[in-house]
Amino acid sequence: GQNIDQPTEMTATEGAIVQINCTYQTSGFNGLFWYQQHAGEAPTFLSYNVLDGLEEKGRFSSFLSRSKGYSYLLLKELQMKDSASYLCAVHNDYKLSFGAGTTVTVRA
């Protein structure tokens, strides 16, 4: 079976840093995706981790530990436009299995 957990909601102040954790227990694992989804819009790709470690892309970074079944997405220098849902998804063969998403609210 697939079990992917992430917090439901997080709130942070503009300019701050927020870390969204994702833990997973899945029957297979090729890699882990992070997607961003604004309300009423399509999910958009942020990152894909296959190997352990940190991958940095501008203000967003993603970390993976395969042995611990753990990933996080780090959002730095938060902006109001970063208010969205962030989806963690485990890739296995043809499938993506998603967590329920973390709604991040950025306050001025």
Added chain:
Amino acid sequence: ETGVTQTPRHLVMGMTNKKSLKCEQHLGHNAMYWYKQSAKKPLELMFVYSLEERVENNSVPSRFSPECPNSSHLFLHLHTLQPEDSALYLCASSQVARDGQPQHFGDGTRLSIL
């Protein structure tokens, strides 16, 4: 036009109606997917097509019937739906289904069953 386009954006139908959702991708991808997104629930994979062949049917009720006539088009035919089928239906495409290529999503069809 680029990306993944879904039509219609909104659909209201009765339980006895038959309708179809359409998805078109202009990215040159060869894998396409249907997902269901209900409020406060994870995205659920419904169907996967790779090179126009169905490779995954995730225990979806037969009242949902997919069709992939070519690598650019994907349909979801709906028949005798239930109120619990009301949700956002998302289409996605990727370069190759098995590799870790990111999936590109359309904006979805918001389906309401009366």
